[in-house]
Amino acid sequence: MTLPPSAPAWGRYERLMPAEIEAIFARHPIAYLPWGALEYHGRHAAIGLDGLKAHGLCVALAKVAGGLVLPPVYVAANTIKGVKALSFPRHSLDFSESTLRLLIRGHLDQLADEQFRVVFVLCGHVGQPHYDIIKDEARQFNGRPSSTHVLATSECDLVSPDMVKVNHAALGEVSFLMHTDPDCVDLARLPSDRVPTLEADAVWGPDPRASSAEQGRTFTAAFVTAAQALITRALTRAPDRGP
Numbered sequence: 001m002t003l004p005p006s007a008p009a010w011g012r013y014e015r016l017m018p019a020e021i022e023a024i025f026a027r028h029p030i031a032y033l034p035w036g037a038l039e040y041h042g043r044h045a046a047i048g049l050d051g052l053k054a055h056g057l058c059v060a061l062a063k064v065a066g067g068l069v070l071p072p073v074y075v076a077a078n079t080i081k082g083v084k085a086l087s088f089p090r091h092s093l094d095f096s097e098s099t100l101r102l103l104i105r106g107h108l109d110q111l112a113d114e115q116f117r118v119v120f121v122l123c124g125h126v127g128q129p130h131y132d133i134i135k136d137e138a139r140q141f142n143g144r145p146s147s148t149h150v151l152a153t154s155e156c157d158l159v160s161p162d163m164v165k166v167n168h169a170a171l172g173e174v175s176f177l178m179h180t181d182p183d184c185v186d187l188a189r190l191p192s193d194r195v196p197t198l199e200a201d202a203v204w205g206p207d208p209r210a211s212s213a214e215q216g217r218t219f220t221a222a223f224v225t226a227a228q229a230l231i232t233r234a235l236t237r238a239p240d241r242g243p
């Protein structure tokens, strides 16, 4: 199928050859960088939830805003493994904050070197200070002369809390995942006789047993509307910041 010239051009960066990248870049010099984690999300959800979710949301956004979606980075600090009050020692890869800082800085510098006008970093994992470190590196980057503008955010900061509250392996995250990667969720592994808890089930937030792909689709649409507005604003701002 040939897309009409007015349709946004988008693609998955790692799957494209240079000519295809250049054709998309010429129309939409926007890079999407989904930032995930390999982190225990209960018995009912895949450990890559944060990266799968962020990647799925970036693809949905790129389809309307155009641009290139990078593969998710699965290196996170401050995962559930390190929470002393809890006992989930397995199925999380927990990296140091200094490693995270170097990796985000390296990605931003390299994407600026590729001359993207906007780099949209979407944090699927909002553990702290992991999330603040990424936002801080974005702020520092934007404080230096560059024709690239970085946006670093998460779906929880873009979608109304009435719709999606910050959560771990609960209704919001699980619904997103059921929408993007239904084979990565099994609600039958949640307890049927009690409400899931943080201590027993690694669930923090609204009851994930009510999750559905339909809600994930609704959340995704709300995210895309808010994120697209941010990108439009950043595109008008980026050229003014040139060296």
Ligand SMILES: [Zn+2]
Pocket: 041, 049, 050, 124, 125, 167, 168, 169, 173
């Ligand atoms: Zn998560």
